[in-house]
Amino acid sequence: INYLVRKRTGQLSKALKETKKFYLESQKSKQKLHALERMSIVSQISSMFAHEIKQPITNIGYYAGALSMLLEQKPTKDSRAQEIITLQNELQKSTQIVEHVRSLVKKRPKEKKICDLGGVVSNALGQGLYAQAVENNVPKGEFFTLGDAFELEFIVLNFVRNAKSAVKGVVTPHISVSVSEAGAFWKLSVRDNGPKLDQLAFENLGKAIQSSKPDGLGFGLSICNAIAESSGGHLEFERGESSGVIASLFVEKFITKEGGGDDEDNAIINTVGG
Numbered sequence: 001i002n003y004l005v006r007k008r009t010g011q012l013s014k015a016l017k018e019t020k021k022f023y024l025e026s027q028k029s030k031q032k033l034h035a036l037e038r039m040s041i042v043s044q045i046s047s048m049f050a051h052e053i054k055q056p057i058t059n060i061g062y063y064a065g066a067l068s069m070l071l072e073q074k075p076t077k078d079s080r081a082q083e084i085i086t087l088q089n090e091l092q093k094s095t096q097i098v099e100h101v102r103s104l105v106k107k108r109p110k111e112k113k114i115c116d117l118g119g120v121v122s123n124a125l126g127q128g129l130y131a132q133a134v135e136n137n138v139p140k141g142e143f144f145t146l147g148d149a150f151e152l153e154f155i156v157l158n159f160v161r162n163a164k165s166a167v168k169g170v171v172t173p174h175i176s177v178s179v180s181e182a183g184a185f186w187k188l189s190v191r192d193n194g195p196k197l198d199q200l201a202f203e204n205l206g207k208a209i210q211s212s213k214p215d216g217l218g219f220g221l222s223i224c225n226a227i228a229e230s231s232g233g234h235l236e237f238e239r240g241e242s243s244g245v246i247a248s249l250f251v252e253k254f255i256t257k258e259g260g261g262d263d264e265d266n267a268i269i270n271t272v273g274g
Contacts, residue, residue, distance in 0.1 A: 053098060054095075054098050057091060057094050057095055057098065058095075060091060061091045061092075061095070064091060096150060097150075100150055100151075111148070112146045112147055112148065112231075113146070113147075113148070113149070114144055114145075114146060114254060115144065115145050115146070115147050115148075115149045115152055116140055116141060116143065116144055117138055117143040117144070117145060117152070117179055117186060117188055117251075118138045118139050118140030118141060118142060118143060118179075119140050119149075120149055120152045120153050120156060121136055121138045121156055121177050121188070122136065122138075122140065123149075123153050124153040124156040124157045124160065125156075125160065125177070133164065133173075133175065134160055134163075134175045134176065134177060135174070135175065135176040135177070136176075136177050137176060137177060137178040137179075138177055138178060138179050138188070142179075143179045143186050143188075144253070144254040144255070145186060145251040145252055145253065145254050146252065146254050147231045147233075147251060148231065151227045151231065152249075152251070154223075154224070154227065155224045155227060155228065155235075155249050156177070156188070156190070156249070158220045158221065158223075158224050159190035159224075159247045159249070160175065160177070160190055161220075162220070162221070162247065163175045163190055163191075163192035163194070163245075163247070166192050166194030166195070166244065166245065167192050167193060167194045167244075169195070170193060170194060170195075172193075173192075173193065173194075174192070174193045175190065175191070175192045175193075176190070176191050177189070177190050177191075178191070181253075182250060184252060184253055185233065185250040185251060185252055185253060186250070186251050186252075186253055187248050187249075187250055188248065188249045188250075188251065189246050189247065189248040189249075190246070190247050190248075191240065191244060191245075191246045192240075192244045192245060193240065193243050193244040194243065194244045194245065195243060195244075196239065196240075196242075196243050196244070197239065197245060202237070202239060202245075205221060205237045205245070205247075221235070221247075224249075228249055228250070228251075231251065232251075232252055233249060233250045233251040233252065234250050235247070235248065235249055235250070236248045236250065
């Protein structure tokens with residue numbers, strides 16, 4: 001009887017372990033399905049938004065242009081009037097974003113151009129108050145790749161925003177951006193000194209999950225990952241030695257001819273689907 005009890009207990013324990021394993025796998029599958037459903041909804045809403053918002057942005061641009069012309073004809077000392085010029089720059093950025101979303105929805109062929117990673121980082125940090133808060137170690141004119149500058153800026157900006165969020169509670173926050181060689185790739189890294197992530201949180205980096213931020217959707221890094229892979233690159237994440245995370249974007253090197261300014265520097269490569 002004791003032998004049979006031990007045998008049945010062992011079988012029951014094994015069955016419980018398998019049941020728990022299947023349950024965990026089922027939960028993971030549900031999370032993935034839920035994330036795909038959310039991404040599908042967001043994709044549809046994004047395409048609708050891009051379609052509907054284009055006309056209002058165009059109209060605002062016309063009004064801003066007319067006001068700028070009026071200011072040129074009738075100058076004023078009121079400094080607030082100069083904000084109209086800034087408004088035009090912001091409208092131009094908004095138009096670029098809308099057109100980019102529309103091109104993704106319509107699945108237009110991607111147009112890859114020569115991009116200077118130093119310029120990409122500078123433009124990304126120039127948005128918001130990041131230029132003063134982030135140590136930029138990427139000089140201009142040294143690191144070139146073929147890609148979409150808008151998409152590369154999006155990835156860098158996403159890295160920096162996540163880093164800013166991670167160092168909020170740190171006494172002496174520090175964020176730095178750098179580029180190093182990794183074989184045939186440039187490795188563009190954003191490092192922070194935020195708190196050390198637990199294993200689960202670290203493994204979920206780059207996956208479409210529920211965001212830990214109250215105003216986040218949880219798609220940021222997963223979108224960045226998709227963009228990087230469509231351009232022939234990829235993302236990697238590392239833990240810092242004592243704290244923080246190092247988020248890295250790998251992009252293929254593009255070596256220009258010495259002297260610059262030739263036809264190769266103006267090359268444009270058209271590819272379908274990256």
